[in-house]
Amino acid sequence: xxxxxxxxxxxxxxxxxxxxxxxxxxxxxxxxxxxxxxxxxxxxxxxxxxxxxxxxxxxxxxxxxxxxxxxxxxxxxxxxxxxxxxxxxxxxxxxxxxxxxxxxxxxxxxxxxxxxxxxxxxxxxxxxxxxxxxxxxxxxxxxxxxxxxxxxxxxxxxxxxxxxxxxxxxxxxxxxxxxxxxxxxxxxxxxxxxxxxxxxxxxxxxxxxxxxxxxxxxxxxxxxxxxxxxxxxxxxxxxxxxxxxxxxxxxxxxxxxxxxxxxxxxxxxxxxxxxxxxxxxxxxxxxxxxxxxxxxxxxxxxx
Numbered sequence: 287x288x289x290x291x292x293x294x295x296x297x298x299x300x301x302x303x304x305x306x307x308x309x310x311x312x313x314x315x316x317x318x319x320x321x322x323x324x325x326x327x328x329x330x331x332x333x334x335x336x337x338x339x340x341x342x343x344x345x346x347x348x349x350x351x352x353x354x355x356x357x358x359x360x361x362x363x364x365x366x367x368x369x370x371x372x373x374x375x376x377x378x379x380x381x382x383x384x385x386x387x388x389x390x391x392x393x394x395x396x397x398x399x400x401x402x403x404x405x406x407x408x409x410x411x412x413x414x415x416x417x418x419x420x421x422x423x424x425x426x427x428x429x430x431x432x433x434x435x436x437x438x439x440x441x442x443x444x445x446x447x448x449x450x451x452x453x454x455x456x457x458x459x460x461x462x463x464x465x466x467x468x469x470x471x472x473x474x475x476x477x478x479x480x481x482x483x484x485x486x487x488x489x490x491x492x493x494x495x496x497x498x499x500x501x502x503x504x505x506x507x508x509x510x511x512x513x514x515x516x517x518x519x520x521x522x523x524x525x526x527x528x529x530x531x532x533x534x535x536x537x538x539x540x541x542x543x544x545x546x547x548x549x550x551x552x553x554x555x556x557x558x559x560x561x562x563x564x565x566x567x568x569x570x571x572x573x574x575x576x577x578x579x580x581x582x583x584x585x586x587x588x589x
Contacts, residue, residue, distance in 0.1 A: 291332040293319035296375050300366050302326045309543050315343075315497065320380055328365050332375040340347030343497055345374040350475070350496035351378065357407045359400060359493040383488030394529040396491045397512070398536025400480065401505035407475045409501060417501045435558050436463045440543040448575045450560055451588050453458050453577050458587055459553060466550040476500055476507030481515075505537050505553070509544065510551040517552065517584050518577065549585055555580045 287294070294304040301325035314329045331344075348367040354513045355361055357413035362378035369375065386393035407425065409416065420434075438445075439460050445451060452457060477484075478498030486492040500507075512533055517523040525533075533546055556578035564573045582588040 289317045290319060292332070292373070293317070293321055296330050296332075297321040297323070297326075297328060297369050298379065299361040300377065302328060302491065306571060322380075327380040328377050329362070329380050330375060330377050331474050342374050342415070344374050346416045346499055347496045348413050351497045352361055353407050353409075353412070353475070354404070354493075354496075357403065357583035359403055360408075360490055361491070361496075362494055377415035381486050381488070381492050381494065383492065384522035385477060386482040386485040386487050386491070388482050388524050389526065389529070390482060390487070391479060391484050391532045392582075393487065393491065394525075394568065397477075397480050397482070397485060398509075398539075400491075400493050400536075401477070401508040402537045404475045404508070405472055405504045406476065409474050412475075412501070416499065420440075424534045427501065428469070428471070428473050428503065429557070432463060432467045432554070433584055435554060435561070436460065436467065438557070438561060439463070444564060445499035445557065445560055447486035448560065448571075448579075450557070450579050453515065455582075455588050459557070462550050464588070466547075466554060467551075469547065471506055471547070472502035473501065476504055478508070479509065480508040480512065483523075508548060508570075509533065509537060510548055510555065513548045514552055514555065514581065517580060552581060553587065 289309055290307045293309075294307050297304050297307075303326070304321055305323040307319055307321045310320055310329070315335075316333055320331055320426065321328050333343075334549050339553055344367055346449065351364040355363070362381055365374055365377040365379055371454065377542050384398045390441065414422065417424070418431060420430040439456055446453060463492055478500055479495060480493070484493060484495045486494060512523075512525055512530070514520075515523040516527075516530050531541070534541060537544075560571070560578050563574045579588070
């Protein structure tokens with residue numbers, strides 16, 4: 287059964303007549319198919335390679351769609367979440383509109399507003415996969431996450447051998463993480479890929495694709511991601527200085543307020559993502575070592 291046939295079968299199992307099925311662009315991990323029939327217009331998603339799925343990503347996405355809608359954030363309406371022939375799928379209502387342009391400053395301001403609004407979402411009922419390996423209590427998990435990376439800077443740290451930092455840099459990195467540990471950042475929902483490519487423009491903006499959502503500091507986790515795209519000049523996620531200012535303004539922050547926190551979060555990410563890759567995704571190690579080493583240089587913490 288090919289992609290369109292499988293999507294049509296899923297739609298019919300939900301009582302949706304199928305007149306047209308079209309595979310859409312933009313799915314990295316999942317097939318994304320728009321199915322129309324009668325008065326129904328839905329999007330069916332399922333994994334391209336379900337053999338690599340250690341956890342079901344749609345558990346988190348389905349929860350996010352419901353929880354964010356209840357908090358007043360405009361997103362795709364959840365239609366169904368289930369399995370067919372052992373394959374996990376998610377079906378959402380199709381939202382009309384166009385993807386926001388990377389240079390749309392109004393869209394970037396809305397992204398900042400959404401990042402701040404995510405702090406209002408109660409994560410108590412989120413599935414286990416939403417939380418980090420440090421547990422379901424967000425505040426305790428964040429402290430444990432920071433403690434792990436702080437302790438890893440001691441002793442025989444493989445990140446030195448990888449060239450992420452040099453021995454003389456240890457004290458500076460420890461000071462950065464110590465400062466971050468002293469901050470009490472509100473913990474909650476982080477979208478994880480909050481950019482113009484995941485913002486639809488119509489009568490009002492709608493945020494889509496919750497596949498990277500996780501527990502973390504909110505709104506700081508999403509701003510940290512955007513800031514790292516900006517600092518590294520990421521060609522796939524371009525963020526101009528004007529776009530960055532708009533996003534901060536939408537979140538209700540000034541650069542002076544945000545800069546010290548985001549610099550510390552960027553350091554944490556640079557260290558932690560390489561440690562994660564080293565133990566869990568060695569296939570991505572070279573790529574992430576390069577990015578993290580470059581990020582620490584841009585931040586002026588290594589030479």
